[in-house]
Amino acid sequence: MSELTLTVMRLGFLAVLWLFVIVAVQVIRSDLFGTRVTQRAARRTAAPGSSQAARQQSARPQPQQQSRQRRGAPTQLVVVQGSLAGTTVALQGQTITLGRAHDSTIVLDDDYASSRHARIYPDQSGQWIVEDLGSTNGTYLDRQRLTAPAPLQPGMPIRIGRTVIELRK
Amino acid sequence: MSSYGSSNSSNNTTITPQGAPNRRNTELFLLIFAVMVPVFAYANVGLAMDGSLPAGMLGYGCGMGGLALVAHLVMRRFAPYADPLMLPLATLLNGLGLVMIWRLDKAGPLIPKNYPAASNQLMWSGLGVALFLGVLVLLKDHRILQRYTYISMAVALVLLAAPAFFPSRPEDFGAKIWIHLGGFSIQPGEFAKIILTVFFSGYLMVKRDALALASRRFMGLYLPRGRDLGPIIVIWILSILILVFETDLGSSLLFFGLFVVMLYVATERTSWIIFGLLMSAVGAVVVASFEPHVKIRVNAWLDPMAAFGPHPPAGATEQIGQSLFAFGSGGVMGTGLGQGRSWLILFATKSDFILGSFGEELGLAGLMAIFLIYGLLVQRGLRTAVAARDPFGKLLAVGLSSAFAIQVFVVAGGVTGLIPLTGMTMPFMAQGGSSVVANWALVAVLLKISDTARRPAPEPAPSPDAEATQIVRA
Numbered sequence: 287m288s289e290l291t292l293t294v295m296r297l298g299f300l301a302v303l304w305l306f307v308i309v310a311v312q313v314i315r316s317d318l319f320g321t322r323v324t325q326r327a328a329r330r331t332a333a334p335g336s337s338q339a340a341r342q343q344s345a346r347p348q349p350q351q352q353s354r355q356r357r358g359a360p361t362q363l364v365v366v367q368g369s370l371a372g373t374t375v376a377l378q379g380q381t382i383t384l385g386r387a388h389d390s391t392i393v394l395d396d397d398y399a400s401s402r403h404a405r406i407y408p409d410q411s412g413q414w415i416v417e418d419l420g421s422t423n424g425t426y427l428d429r430q431r432l433t434a435p436a437p438l439q440p441g442m443p444i445r446i447g448r449t450v451i452e453l454r455k
Numbered sequence: 456m457s458s459y460g461s462s463n464s465s466n467n468t469t470i471t472p473q474g475a476p477n478r479r480n481t482e483l484f485l486l487i488f489a490v491m492v493p494v495f496a497y498a499n500v501g502l503a504m505d506g507s508l509p510a511g512m513l514g515y516g517c518g519m520g521g522l523a524l525v526a527h528l529v530m531r532r533f534a535p536y537a538d539p540l541m542l543p544l545a546t547l548l549n550g551l552g553l554v555m556i557w558r559l560d561k562a563g564p565l566i567p568k569n570y571p572a573a574s575n576q577l578m579w580s581g582l583g584v585a586l587f588l589g590v591l592v593l594l595k596d597h598r599i600l601q602r603y604t605y606i607s608m609a610v611a612l613v614l615l616a617a618p619a620f621f622p623s624r625p626e627d628f629g630a631k632i633w634i635h636l637g638g639f640s641i642q643p644g645e646f647a648k649i650i651l652t653v654f655f656s657g658y659l660m661v662k663r664d665a666l667a668l669a670s671r672r673f674m675g676l677y678l679p680r681g682r683d684l685g686p687i688i689v690i691w692i693l694s695i696l697i698l699v700f701e702t703d704l705g706s707s708l709l710f711f712g713l714f715v716v717m718l719y720v721a722t723e724r725t726s727w728i729i730f731g732l733l734m735s736a737v738g739a740v741v742v743a744s745f746e747p748h749v750k751i752r753v754n755a756w757l758d759p760m761a762a763f764g765p766h767p768p769a770g771a772t773e774q775i776g777q778s779l780f781a782f783g784s785g786g787v788m789g790t791g792l793g794q795g796r797s798w799l800i801l802f803a804t805k806s807d808f809i810l811g812s813f814g815e816e817l818g819l820a821g822l823m824a825i826f827l828i829y830g831l832l833v834q835r836g837l838r839t840a841v842a843a844r845d846p847f848g849k850l851l852a853v854g855l856s857s858a859f860a861i862q863v864f865v866v867a868g869g870v871t872g873l874i875p876l877t878g879m880t881m882p883f884m885a886q887g888g889s890s891v892v893a894n895w896a897l898v899a900v901l902l903k904i905s906d907t908a909r910r911p912a913p914e915p916a917p918s919p920d921a922e923a924t925q926i927v928r929a
Contacts, residue, residue: 295499296791300817302492303824306547309488310540310831313481317539 359412360440360453368449369395377414377453381407384446385419398423398447406438406453414438414453423447478539479531485543486527490520493550496792500558503793518577519550522584533591534906538839541905544832545883545898549580549891551825552884555812556805558793565798572805572886579888583895590899597904601847604657611651614643615693619700632703632878644706645880645893648713648862649900652854655714659721660847667722690714702748705869705877709861711735716857720840721850749875756875774802778811778870782822789818805886807878810870826867829882833860836901842908852904855897 363382365373375382375391382391385403394403400421408414417435418425425432426445438444444451494516501509509515523546530537557573559566594600600607621634633640659666690711697707715731718724743749754761755772759779762771781799784790795815800808814822836856843849862882869876880890 292503292791292794295502296789296794299492299495299499299792300788300820300824302495303817303821306488306492307824307827307831310485310544310828313478313485313540314831314834317478317481 360414360455362454363392363406364452364454365392366443366450366452368447370449379408379412381405384451385421392451394446394449396447396449399449403446404432404444406444416444421446477535479527479535482530482539482542483527485539486523486546487520489543489547490516490523490550492547493519493554496551496554497557499791500554500561500793503791504558504561519546519553522581526584526587529588529591530902534902536909536911537902537906538835538909540835541832541898541902544828544835545895548825548828548832548883549583551813552809552881552886553577553580554792555809555816555884556886558816559797559805559812561793562797566800566804569804575888576886576891579891580895582888583892586892587895587899590896591903594900594903597848597851597900597907598845600653600851601657601660604654607650607657608654611647611654612693614647614650615697615706617643632701632706642880642887642889644703645889646896648709648858649855649893649897651710652713652717652851652858655717655854656847656850659717659850663721663846666718666727667724699742699746702746703878704749704752704875705862705865705879708735708865708877709858709879711738712861713854713858716861717850717854720853752875752877756869756872759872774808775870775872775876777802778808778814779872781811781815782871785815785818787819789814789816789821792816806880807866807876807885808870809881809885810867813884814871825884826863829860829863832856832898833863835905839901839905839908843904844908848904848907852901855901859894859897
């Protein structure tokens, strides 16, 4: 065998070996799983959930039907103040629970919130209602502490501890 | 990528649990690659040493490819969600080891006591893959192993103690770690490694809270209670006894390191690591000062070139020096497969010192790639532990991959002169039937845990307000 062939093979083999390592690392990269974080239009960039393992994805198209939604009805719920500021939840006629409990729709990271603090739901006519669920520190609608379920208009601030939430069109 | 868990929001942060997809096609692709690389190496050796392609190339390639294909098909059937990387990585390491052993066979009388070992090693690899398949098929769920916690402790102790009762042979080089049965010799320590890990996982899963919480704080360290300290003392004494009676530095290092790692993972207490390091240091120093065999190893590590001097001290060994010469002769890019001066290493070329030959013929660049492949295999094992949902599976995966990692470190560190040389085989690469078979079984258990861990969880039962279910958090 000529010297040249052997040199080419020697370097070629090293290249192939490294190529294998690189391909394997690429497989690991594409194999990351765990939780998927869907990006939101947020001011806060470093959300705790968006670890390296999580993949940032742009918002997915809205597949749900817009049932029972009147014209001019609020379409989203926005957290205006507090540690979750910037979080939005699309309103699709579902009940939104607020609290520190893990199964809440919006899990509040707020020392002054109860685990099941309040809920926001539409009544039969599609009017959004906010109801305090017996929280310790109370839910405030326009500086008024809620004692009974109250109708909610877009732009009215709901305060829970340090978090302020409002409905938007 | 599949995602499950309903998500119907548009403009918010939605975190949905995402199962790992079935990655068998990726595995197949990598496996083909992993078979091609050793075949390339094989051709390279043949061209370099004989000037022609080796006659057995087709058969060898087909044999290895066939084994890998069977393993892959069984994986598709019995572990469909398992990690896609482990099988290809293990196949590549095993294949490279086979090529290197074959290449050293061809060096012939240049190496003293050289006898053809490649075909034997190929047979053992086949047996290893067979055991791999057996574990995949027969072990329905790794949690079954949990039932055999104390049985596995007893079995491991018997396996570890057995070689001491068998007559050793002169070619064992002072370490009594083999059982000779007829023409075969078995190294039970390799299997004890897996079985002992099963015991550790089962034991620590039950005792972890007692070990982690029932402790006194002293000088910023959490000191465990005496009764919780019992097992670590027993293992410590055991590893010292192995060291003394079987003069097997490697195994005792492996078992002790393994236990410390698993204690740390189970309890999250740094004090266990400090404790373990102190105890291993004390044990090593005491044994090194009494046991001549160990003392020679330490001296050879401190001054590997002493044996080449004009007045070599008694018992000086040239082994480490020779492997360092081999590494030096290889340089950065290596001499090329089949073109190295393999006679530089005169002792255990194909087993403990096979890394020396790789270092010479593939150079620093190749050796780093090999270390990375080992590292990736360990990483996949640890990733499996992270993904596993049950504590037993977590501990078992951590233990098995740490045992693998410690073994690689102990061998590679010994051969490169980083730590005192201990007689252990490089997993998958080195000649040695027990080692190959045991490591294939180890990978099979890891794959089984990985399959359970990555299997998508069943769809949650639909709740009354299912359409509203979404988890939003920041």
